[in-house]
Amino acid sequence: MKLLLLQQEVEQLKEEVGKQLDGGFAGKGQLGKQLQKLDVYNEKHRLVKLRQRVHLVKNKLDSKRDRHAQLEQHLKDRKRSQLDGNAQGIEEVVAEETLGMRMLSQVLQRNQSVLFAELCQWFRIEKCDEESSSNLSAYTIWEMPIANLKYTNEMEPEKLILSMQYVQQYISFSLNIWLFEGTSDVPITNDQSIIQNYSQLIYNTLRLLRARNLVSESVSIRDILIRYDLDGMLYHFSRNIFLSSLDDASNAYPPTLQNIKLLVTSMIPSI
Structure with a gap:
């Protein structure tokens, strides 16, 4: 027993x-x-x-x-x-x-x-299946929708900040690998400007794309943001895929942080 x-x-x-x-x-x-x-x-x-x-x-x-x-x-x-x-x-x-x-x-x-x-x-930067897509982004980072300008208002604030933090970490490592430099960006937190966060992430992503020859020298920043947004730019960068876009012959928007901030302000939904 x-x-x-x-x-x-x-x-x-x-x-x-x-x-x-x-x-x-x-x-x-x-x-x-x-x-x-x-x-x-x-x-x-x-x-x-x-x-x-x-x-x-x-x-x-x-x-x-x-x-x-x-x-x-x-x-x-x-x-x-x-x-x-x-x-x-x-x-x-x-x-x-x-x-x-x-x-x-x-x-x-x-x-x-x-x-x-x-x-x-x-x-784990991945492209979503159509069935599993959250309608917030076609791409994920660590199984979370990647922050993007188009659906900023539809993402929960906490998840938006967390997604941005993941992206910032990924970009920081990438800058170290390809450009042998760190980033002096202030870590993203809840009390920071969303526009400033997006501008810095887009600016550094463009630097990486240029360093890897994945965009043309005279790329139109406005056009590339309309076509790909931040999430699409990151996905193409992670897969080493060239991003086709219109050229900006007038160079109206050179890839400086200030000009990108002006672009983001004009393109992001009212927040």
Whole structure:
């Protein structure tokens, strides 16, 4: 009898543990929150390690470029002074340095691409299925509709700010990967101007698109916002897809933060 009761207790305990684990991996309950935090920590740690590798290669490449420039200048000086005795030897060294730079540049580009792919996978920027679309955005970041000008008024304020915060984090990492710079933007909070938030996010997204040659040099900012909005721009950037748009021959809206702010003010629904 005691053995039977013990078996029942063990089975009940196994069932309870199973439920906790199932709920945890589904993101529910205290265990779920702990697992999510652990997942975010592990992913962020991996991104940081990858970013360190990218910067290490970039530093080596910068050092090679400096060395190459010094050798070329030295070679020019020797030829100018007609001291050609060692010119051939220097030319060979310059050729070797050029080859080394080319190889390092290729390694850097590969590492950047790997890191960026990891970043996009982590933030899970996806295009919604028509059936699952929330009608607030055709795209999601961390399974949340991406903030966009068109549906600003229809998003709950808390979710709008949270979406903007996710986008800001994604852009900050991307700037570090592709432009090797951080961002001095003030972290987005509830008490900030929505127009200012949008303007800064759009401005930095355009910088990234230009750096990756995903928009034309004379792109019309107004046209690209009408066609894609912020969410579409981010999705195309994450997939490395060129954004076709009209050119702005008059350059009426150069991509400065102030001009983008004027555009956003004129395009965003009344808030």
